[in-house]
Amino acid sequence: MSSNKTVIVNGRFLVPGTAQPVLSGYMTIEKDLITYIGEVKPVIEEGTQTIDGSRLLFMPGLVNTHGHTAMSLLRGYGDDMVLQNWLQEKMWPMEEKFTGDDVYWGTALSVLEMLKGGTTTFLDMYDHMDRVAEVSEQSGIRAVLMRGVIGLCPEDVQNHKLAEAVAFARNWHGKADGRITTMISPHAPYTCPPEFFMKFVQAAHDLDLPMHTHMSETRREVEQNAADYGLRPVAHLEKLGMFTRPSLVAHGVHLNDEEIEILARYHVGVSHNPGSNLKLASGVARVPELLRAGVTVSLGTDGAASNNNLDMFEEMRLAALIHKGVSGDPTAVPAPEALLMATEYGAQSIFLEGVGRLAPGMKADFIALDIDQPHFLPHTDHLSHAVYSASAKDVAHVWVDGKQVVKHGQCLTLDEEQIRRKAQETFEGLLKR
Amino acid sequence: MSSNKTVIVNGRFLVPGTAQPVLSGYMTIEKDLITYIGEVKPVIEEGTQTIDGSRLLFMPGLVNTHGHTAMSLLRGYGDDMVLQNWLQEKMWPMEEKFTGDDVYWGTALSVLEMLKGGTTTFLDMYDHMDRVAEVSEQSGIRAVLMRGVIGLCPEDVQNHKLAEAVAFARNWHGKADGRITTMISPHAPYTCPPEFFMKFVQAAHDLDLPMHTHMSETRREVEQNAADYGLRPVAHLEKLGMFTRPSLVAHGVHLNDEEIEILARYHVGVSHNPGSNLKLASGVARVPELLRAGVTVSLGTDGAASNNNLDMFEEMRLAALIHKGVSGDPTAVPAPEALLMATEYGAQSIFLEGVGRLAPGMKADFIALDIDQPHFLPHTDHLSHAVYSASAKDVAHVWVDGKQVVKHGQCLTLDEEQIRRKAQETFEGLLKR
Numbered sequence: 001m002s003s004n005k006t007v008i009v010n011g012r013f014l015v016p017g018t019a020q021p022v023l024s025g026y027m028t029i030e031k032d033l034i035t036y037i038g039e040v041k042p043v044i045e046e047g048t049q050t051i052d053g054s055r056l057l058f059m060p061g062l063v064n065t066h067g068h069t070a071m072s073l074l075r076g077y078g079d080d081m082v083l084q085n086w087l088q089e090k091m092w093p094m095e096e097k098f099t100g101d102d103v104y105w106g107t108a109l110s111v112l113e114m115l116k117g118g119t120t121t122f123l124d125m126y127d128h129m130d131r132v133a134e135v136s137e138q139s140g141i142r143a144v145l146m147r148g149v150i151g152l153c154p155e156d157v158q159n160h161k162l163a164e165a166v167a168f169a170r171n172w173h174g175k176a177d178g179r180i181t182t183m184i185s186p187h188a189p190y191t192c193p194p195e196f197f198m199k200f201v202q203a204a205h206d207l208d209l210p211m212h213t214h215m216s217e218t219r220r221e222v223e224q225n226a227a228d229y230g231l232r233p234v235a236h237l238e239k240l241g242m243f244t245r246p247s248l249v250a251h252g253v254h255l256n257d258e259e260i261e262i263l264a265r266y267h268v269g270v271s272h273n274p275g276s277n278l279k280l281a282s283g284v285a286r287v288p289e290l291l292r293a294g295v296t297v298s299l300g301t302d303g304a305a306s307n308n309n310l311d312m313f314e315e316m317r318l319a320a321l322i323h324k325g326v327s328g329d330p331t332a333v334p335a336p337e338a339l340l341m342a343t344e345y346g347a348q349s350i351f352l353e354g355v356g357r358l359a360p361g362m363k364a365d366f367i368a369l370d371i372d373q374p375h376f377l378p379h380t381d382h383l384s385h386a387v388y389s390a391s392a393k394d395v396a397h398v399w400v401d402g403k404q405v406v407k408h409g410q411c412l413t414l415d416e417e418q419i420r421r422k423a424q425e426t427f428e429g430l431l432k433r
Numbered sequence: 434m435s436s437n438k439t440v441i442v443n444g445r446f447l448v449p450g451t452a453q454p455v456l457s458g459y460m461t462i463e464k465d466l467i468t469y470i471g472e473v474k475p476v477i478e479e480g481t482q483t484i485d486g487s488r489l490l491f492m493p494g495l496v497n498t499h500g501h502t503a504m505s506l507l508r509g510y511g512d513d514m515v516l517q518n519w520l521q522e523k524m525w526p527m528e529e530k531f532t533g534d535d536v537y538w539g540t541a542l543s544v545l546e547m548l549k550g551g552t553t554t555f556l557d558m559y560d561h562m563d564r565v566a567e568v569s570e571q572s573g574i575r576a577v578l579m580r581g582v583i584g585l586c587p588e589d590v591q592n593h594k595l596a597e598a599v600a601f602a603r604n605w606h607g608k609a610d611g612r613i614t615t616m617i618s619p620h621a622p623y624t625c626p627p628e629f630f631m632k633f634v635q636a637a638h639d640l641d642l643p644m645h646t647h648m649s650e651t652r653r654e655v656e657q658n659a660a661d662y663g664l665r666p667v668a669h670l671e672k673l674g675m676f677t678r679p680s681l682v683a684h685g686v687h688l689n690d691e692e693i694e695i696l697a698r699y700h701v702g703v704s705h706n707p708g709s710n711l712k713l714a715s716g717v718a719r720v721p722e723l724l725r726a727g728v729t730v731s732l733g734t735d736g737a738a739s740n741n742n743l744d745m746f747e748e749m750r751l752a753a754l755i756h757k758g759v760s761g762d763p764t765a766v767p768a769p770e771a772l773l774m775a776t777e778y779g780a781q782s783i784f785l786e787g788v789g790r791l792a793p794g795m796k797a798d799f800i801a802l803d804i805d806q807p808h809f810l811p812h813t814d815h816l817s818h819a820v821y822s823a824s825a826k827d828v829a830h831v832w833v834d835g836k837q838v839v840k841h842g843q844c845l846t847l848d849e850e851q852i853r854r855k856a857q858e859t860f861e862g863l864l865k866r
Binding site for chain 2: 324326332381
């Protein structure tokens with residue numbers, strides 16, 4: 001968007017959670033913000049850029065609230081395996097070899113896939129985070145980044161990692177015109193001893209940042225937590241003080257009623273990762289119960305090695321489908337709720353104000369789908385089609401922070417050809433090392 | 434394919450179920466058949482058409498073994514509803530109005546979507562089947578067609594419908610260069626009284642054709658069957674003689690061990706429709722147990738009104754994912770098995786010999802995916818990527834019976850622009866009628 005003002009004319013816009021969730025009309029973008037959306041045509045001054053919105057469906061950019069982007073380098077490197085074998089034989093030996101450059105190219109591959117597929121914001125918990133921030137800055141994507149720390153190591157190494165996490169969080173928070181924010185992230189209660197975990201809570205207080213961790217992904221890890229500490233993970237994290245900070249937990253597959261009540265009470269968000277949870281056979285999270293209790297449930301892809309793509313439309317559809325099938329209730333997670341989980345609830349759960357909705361005053365993070373295709377016909381209900389029929393490949397245009405980053409399916413900010421080549425070379429290099 | 438012989442050079446080919454499931458090399462097509470596939474370059478005579486297979490992944494065309502294609506006209510017309518309300522308030526009142534022309538355009542919309550998405554064979558059970566056959570003939574797709582008959586009507590109407598089903602099956606079997614075959618299809622045990630159902634069994638014997646029906650899709654229908662006839666549906670259909678014919682049942686969600694054993698004994702195939710079963714909250718079929726018992730399990734989309742797209746990659750992925758998540762076994766329905774379900778097992782279950790596999794002597798029904806995209810990188814395992822990362826939109830080229838029907842994503846046999854317009858008009862017309 002070269003001019004300061006752009007008006008989309010004759011568009012259809014998804015505004016879930018409002019009285020008119022599919023709105024036909026106009027949307028004005030000025031600099032990084034949406035300044036108008038409505039049925040009435042705004043005054044269009046000379047020099048204003050206009051975009052013909054017919055044949056397109058506009059919706060908020062998708063928000064991916066849990067992932068490890070560099071793991072796209074291991075996409076398809078190990079499938080259909082028992083979790084512990086997959087980790088010990090496949091993932092960990094390769095990840096141990098990851099250098100900053102590897103993380104850079106793996107992240108670039110993922111960010112390219114995400115932007116082209118309509119994801120405008122992603123959360124990343126990994127290592128070599130300066131390189132992840134670098135890709136985020138270059139690509140124009142919105143990013144919530146954190147060094148994820150595994151604490152199963154000697155105390156000096158623990159402290160070194162903690163210092164790294166703190167330095168990263170401090171250095172990058174608010175950078176890239178505010179597109180990058182940071183959080184504090186011990187990897188999981190089962191990989192961080194209590195005393196060490198509590199240092200992260202203290203750091204989050206010191207820096208006034210929110211926290212993120214993996215929690216209750218597998219039944220085994222819940223049982224181990226109870227055996228080790230006499231508490232299930234939610235009570236354990238409550239005791240360690242995590243929930244005194246604004247918090248988001250990833251997975252939350254194995255939760256009892258009491259735990260759901262505690263999460264709701266502390267306003268702890270849950271990043272639901274249906275694709276990864278199914279593929280790794282972790283189970284099916286109690287999403288209808290979480291939503292009913294008032295918990296903010298958002299959607300994440302997790303790493304591409306356990307998904308195996310970063311298509312947030314697929315996560316949205318899985319969320320809308322599996323909870324119906326498993327609960328036996330066809331009204332569970334209806335389409336508008338699934339869309340909110342992938343957009344507005346996503347932004348809320350990673351503490352981004354003014355993101356995730358098409359409304360005046362909100363950040364201009366939005367995408368346009370090409371709906372002049374067989375699987376979007378007939379035009380019965382555009383919101384239903386976006387949830388139940390669409391895929392990442394239907395995204396034609398993407399804007400983040402008011403800037404167009406994908407146009408007619410081509411990424412404007414990253415060199416796709418180079419990234420594809422480098423990602424392949426990097427994987428082949430890892431195999432040889 | 435204008436010449437009689439075509440050779441694909443430097444391709445990658447998926448041949449699941451063999452010692453080398455991802456083969457790099459060459460494939461020769463002569464007329465409607467594959468005549469060679471292997472690593473060794475064949476002699477290429479002058480005048481032979483060659484296709485550069487680099488950047489493409491070749492695999493058998495997908496086989497959709499259960500659907501009602503004209504229902505794409507009702508895509509998104511009713512979602513997130515209780516099954517009976519959805520049927521009674523939304524589907525049935527509209528379907529009652531369907532004319533032959535409506536079915537023609539709805540089917541054309543679906544066949545267009547399927548061909549572009551890599552489905553080369555589909556099964557259709559519906560009404561106005563002559564018009565479905567017409568679209569199938571024109572489009573070049575392979576089709577297994579049948580008039581699905583609901584018998585909840587006076588005897589003269591029943592007999593009229595039966596006669597229609599028989600006439601259609603007789604007239605169209607083997608037509609369109611053999612691309613169209615037919616089956617005999619009472620709609621379901623709960624919509625066809627036993628005496629009426631048995632007339633279809635007799636007709637199938639008379640015509641020497643296989644049979645298809647809906648079975649055990651919902652728990653309620655199983656309970657009703659037991660209440661009405663003192664038998665669960667499998668024993669009921671066994672008693673009515675259906676399994677004396679080669680048979681395929683759709684759904685088979687609610688089966689006990691004994692029923693699985695009966696299906697295996699009679700070699701009855703099951704068309705698994707994961708997307709539809711989840712969306713309508715019917716439940717999760719016992720696919721790992723069915724496969725273990727030796728039942729041929731294939732994949733179907735069901736109608737687009739309960740799916741809501743006809744993307745067989747999505748069904749394949751759902752089959753590979755949900756049974757892991759629900760069973761807790763990450764090795765359940767591994768990628769090669771999911772791919773076989775969508776291809777070779779599909780062809781077997783609708784009684785098509787010589788379809789569903791890339792091998793000499795098999796029909797040249799195959800597709801090519803564009804794998805030079807971020808979500809197919811790195812090139813670790815092409816079979817895994819096809820199952821866990823791909824979507825219908827990744828299909829670049831499609832051949833059926835040796836003829837190319839989709840090229841660079843464009844359908845060569847159908848007028849896409851006209852179909853899109855007519856499908857929309859048809860839906861709007863139905864609303865007004």
